[in-house]
Amino acid sequence: MKHASIACYSASGNTRRIAGWIADELSTNNIQTSFYKIPECRNAIPPEMLDTDLLIIGTPTYMWHTPSVVIEFLNAIGTLDNLPVGLFVTFGNVTVGSNLSYMARKIRGKKGKVVGALQLEGQHAMMFQSDNPLAKGKPLDTDTSYIKEFVARCMERADLPGKGIQHIPGIMKYFSFMAPPGIARRIMPAIKVTSESCNLCGDCVKSCPTGNITIQDQRVLHGNDCLLCYNCVRACTTGATGANLLSMDKGLRAMSKLPEKSAAVY
Ligand SMILES: Cc1cc2nc3c(=O)[nH]c(=O)nc-3n(C[C@H](O)[C@H](O)[C@H](O)COP(=O)(O)O)c2cc1C
Numbered sequence: 617m618k619h620a621s622i623a624c625y626s627a628s629g630n631t632r633r634i635a636g637w638i639a640d641e642l643s644t645n646n647i648q649t650s651f652y653k654i655p656e657c658r659n660a661i662p663p664e665m666l667d668t669d670l671l672i673i674g675t676p677t678y679m680w681h682t683p684s685v686v687i688e689f690l691n692a693i694g695t696l697d698n699l700p701v702g703l704f705v706t707f708g709n710v711t712v713g714s715n716l717s718y719m720a721r722k723i724r725g726k727k728g729k730v731v732g733a734l735q736l737e738g739q740h741a742m743m744f745q746s747d748n749p750l751a752k753g754k755p756l757d758t759d760t761s762y763i764k765e766f767v768a769r770c771m772e773r774a775d776l777p778g779k780g781i782q783h784i785p786g787i788m789k790y791f792s793f794m795a796p797p798g799i800a801r802r803i804m805p806a807i808k809v810t811s812e813s814c815n816l817c818g819d820c821v822k823s824c825p826t827g828n829i830t831i832q833d834q835r836v837l838h839g840n841d842c843l844l845c846y847n848c849v850r851a852c853t854t855g856a857t858g859a860n861l862l863s864m865d866k867g868l869r870a871m872s873k874l875p876e877k878s879a880a881v882y
């Protein structure tokens with residue numbers, strides 16, 4: 617194996633950090649890496665991404681599921697012709713839900729060979745208004761031991777005949793319907809822009825992974841391509857873009873008591 621492609625969606629940086637560690641580990645095994653950002657390539661997959669020995673796809677967990685931009689990316693991929701694929705997800709110590717198992721099913725549906733799967737905690741991206749967010753400070757530098765194991769399994773299984781991993785646990789599949797943004801908008805705290813407090817600094821525009829925010833006629837406007845990642849709320853230092861995420865705090869902490877959590881390599 618000489619080359620790997622890593623395609624990654626990461627709104628607040630946890631998943632991107634792990635992607636970097638994976639690239640470092642691949643490099644110590646003399647494997648060169650190319651990076652691709654989701655959502656940028658969600659509708660048009662660059663052909664060179666699939667001209668590789670190993671494809672690795674990484675994403676956070678949103679509402680027990682795979683974020684809609686990553687689902688669009690997976691849908692846009694053509695037939696994979698037995699290409700080895702490694703999957704990794706981050707989650708805020710609530711649950712990965714059906715995220716990993718769903719992605720694995722999609723990849724197998726595209727005739728790809730799932731050769732490794734990893735789940736790791738990342739500080740809960742919806743809890744930045746709390747002093748003590750779930751999975752505070754994660755991922756940890758010591759998580760590189762999981763990365764080593766994940767990369768080793770991907771490399772080993774890529775060279776073995778057969779169809780790769782056939783079963784990855786996934787719970788709460790029945791909540792999968794909540795991931796599409798239309799449904800999420802009805803459940804998650806609303807984002808409001810108060811023009812009077814806005815100094816038109818543009819930080820919210822820069823922070824948005826989908827390019828959903830524009831400034832027109834001295835007003836901040838939000839379009840219809842929102843993932844509810846809340847980066848814009850985090851980026852706005854004047855409080856002009858706001859959302860009451862603390863309203864979810866108690867519920868998220870209660871759900872973090874669900875049995876399935878912690879890091880795992882499959
Ligand atoms: C909209 C949204 C939904 C989330 N849903 C879940 C969830 O269902 N389970 C969970 O454990 N963490 C959840 N999280 C936390 C993220 O999965 C976690 O913080 C992840 O590491 C963020 O990755 P990133 O920094 O690469 O964007 C959610 C975060 C956001 C913003």
Ligand code: SF4
Binds near residue numbers: 828829838
């Ligand atoms: S508008 Fe805000 S919450 Fe929606 S995707 Fe952009 S940054 Fe995230």
Ligand code: SF4
Binds near residue numbers: 814852854
């Ligand atoms: S970050 Fe806040 S203050 Fe700056 S343009 Fe956006 S809404 Fe206005």
